[in-house]
Amino acid sequence: MSVVAAAGLTKRFGEVTALDDVTFTLTGNKIYGLLGRNGAGKTTLMQLITGQNGGISGDLTLFGERPYENERALSRVVFIKESQTYPTAYQVRHVMSLARRLFPNWDEDFAQSLLDDFDLPRKRNVRKLSRGMLSALGVTIGLAARAPLTFFDEPYLGLDAVARQLFYDRLLADYAENPRTVVLSTHLIDEVADLIEHVLLLDRGKLLLDAPSDELRGEVMEASGPAAAVDEFAAGYRVLHREQLGGAVRASLRGSFDDAERTRAKKLGIDLAPVSLQQAVVRLTTERTNAR
Amino acid sequence: MTRILDVARMHTIAWVGQLAWPWGIMALSLGVNLLIFASIDEAAPGKNTTGGLASLYIVCSIVAAASISQVFPFALGMGVTRRTFYLATVLVNVVQAVAYGVLLYLLNLIEGATGGFGIELRFFRIPYIDVDNGLLQIAVYAVPFLFLNFLSIFVAVWYVRFGMNGLLGAGAALILVTGLLVALITWQGWFGDIWQWLSSQHQISLLVGWPALIAAVAALGGMAAIRRANA
Structure with a gap:
């Protein structure tokens, strides 16, 4: 069964066509690179797949079902985005404690080791985290959730080169042990070139390319x-x-x-x-x- | 159901702010009232009542609205459906209203037993809302929480879904409709009838029945609005 299947997927925001007749299939256990310039429609596509947004024409299925408001399908997905906000009263440990209950495959030991790797203070209020620390928190959730379908939308904002390398290393090591489908959306293509097995290239809402990266x-x-x-x-x-x-x-x-x-x-x-x-x-x- | 409870934790996990602000401000209000009434030598009969308790209800409704605008985008980001998030929110607010109702009832009893904290203050035993039956008293305290919280939750959901323009537009529409209604009532001379209807209502209908009904309508409206809201 396909993990994600889109056929003629189109999404309009008023006059703007964010996605224009996009057709592709994501199969299991592969690392995809979702590439494209700013405004190409990458985030919109991920929002639609993860049920954050609706109102589409065309067909879109997630694990064979429509994603919007679909508890069963959505509990198998984690979507880490640069723009994720957290309630201001939360501390890092609160976010982790909530995520542990929400993601069925959550690995607590892995989560704790990632917090140590990224030097995230567990009792720090999320408001007081730096941009890089917020990204590290997102990356920690995204990896420890071990969701069958994992999205990273520009997850590295504010992360220094060492922390980014740490992210790539942990991702690759954990992926080898626990194969799953990972979609990386990023501008730093060369940095992730070795990770990406398959490229989806969007340009102004159209799917320009859908090919294995070697090819x-x-x-x-x-x-x-x-x-x-x-x-x-x-x-x-x-x-x-x-x-x-x-x-x-x-x-x-x-x-x-x-x-x-x-x-x-x-x-x-x-x-x-x-x-x-x-x-x-x-x-x-x-x-x-x-x-x- | 487990998932609803897991999501409900999103509202309660940082409980310090949720609990400390409303009750802290109410305690402050109680303290100030105690000082003021203690400093008056002889309060005139019937002038020992204060509306300080309202602070608790108002702060609670603000906390409820803030929880929507802050927790909803987080919940959606964690793959929670709008429906589950909303049901969890309703659960938290209903349980909280009942718990606070019980707490206020206990404070009511303390105030009664201590002779209004020794100075005949009526902070919790406010005339008209002070009823004889214990369970009823709890309901009288609990329902205004539901009424205010679900109205403010509805407004917050409206804001999340339609943005600032949507909120202001709805506000403008509300002012227009209310204005027209008042004009119509004045023109037709219906105010007397309305007043008569209100005073013919049973005390419990006014304190519990009608507010609970409006709270339920607001809660359902919030559910309908959030199903198509995006973070």
């Missing part, structure tokens, strides 16, 4: 060499980006690069290099923007 990385290459040679080679590809400096051209190409193509490139004197996931995403989104 995506193999599909986008940067070719550099003499202008004539690169342009000849590029004829068989979609040119995402092209920049020329004197007689030399560097172009980002999308298509399949099999051995024959690689040999052909070599013969033409072209240097073929893979691009990072972040670059691939940037090239794909800017190409679409330019095309408009």
Whole structure:
């Protein structure tokens, strides 16, 4: 059974179409990267899946059921977002105590060890937590909940590099022991590139890409060499980006690069290099923007 | 049901603020009243009554409204459904109203036994709401909590769902409708009839029956409004 299935999912806020005819399926036990620029619709999509928002057209199911006001389906999800607010009277230990009862798979030992890792004072009032500490609190809940479907929406705001690395390490280690479906929405694509197994790329409400990250990385290459040679080679590809400096051209190409193509490139004197996931995403989104 | 209790803990876990503010302010009001009435040599007969108890009810209703605007977005973020959150909120407020009603009844008894704290003060035994039957007295104390809390919860839910413009718009509409109603009643000369109807009502209907009915309507209205509210 699919964890999440969306078919023709559309969400409008007045005149604005936040999600436009989005169709995809999330299968179990995989780490997804939900990528896209600001305002692409990432948060809206996660809000719809987790029942925080409704009023959609098209079809959306969570563990085979409609998510809105669905206790059974929602108790299997945790949604950690940067904008989460806490009642001002709460202390860290209150939040933890409540979360322990609300998430069926909660692991208290893991939660306590994460609080120690992030140096979160248990008796500190949530109002007095720094931005980074609030993010750490969210990350702790998101990991310790061990929900079959876990969303992290930009969970690292204010977290320093060491704490972010700690988050990635704990996530990966715990995921290996307790496989589940994780959706990471982030701007720091390169930081999580090794974690992400599958990429969903949103751009202005449309799903631009839904592919395994290895495939995506193999599909986008940067070719550099003499202008004539690169342009000849590029004829068989979609040119995402092209920049020329004197007689030399560097172009980002999308298509399949099999051995024959690689040999052909070599013969033409072209240097073929893979691009990072972040670059691939940037090239794909800017190409679409330019095309408009 | 377990989940409703788990969610109800969201309202009670930081109990210090929930409990300390209303009762602290009431205790302060009681203390001030004791000082004032003790300093008067001879209070005129029938002038030993104070409305200080109202502070408890008002602060409680403010706490109830704040709990909606603060706890609801948190609950929703933790994957709790609107329905469960609201039922838990109703549960907390009903249990709290009964518990506070019992507590006030005990204070009422203490005040009676000590001769109004030695100075014939009537802080809890306010005339008209002081009834003979113990259970009834508890209800008389408890129902105004339900009445005020569910009205303020309804307003808070309205705010969460429709925002500041929605709240002010509803307020403006309310003023308009009330104004028109008063104009109509004045024009038709119905005030006498209304007054007569009110004074013909039994004391218990006015203290318990009608407020409880309005509280129930407000509670149902809040339920209907929150089902489509987003944090």
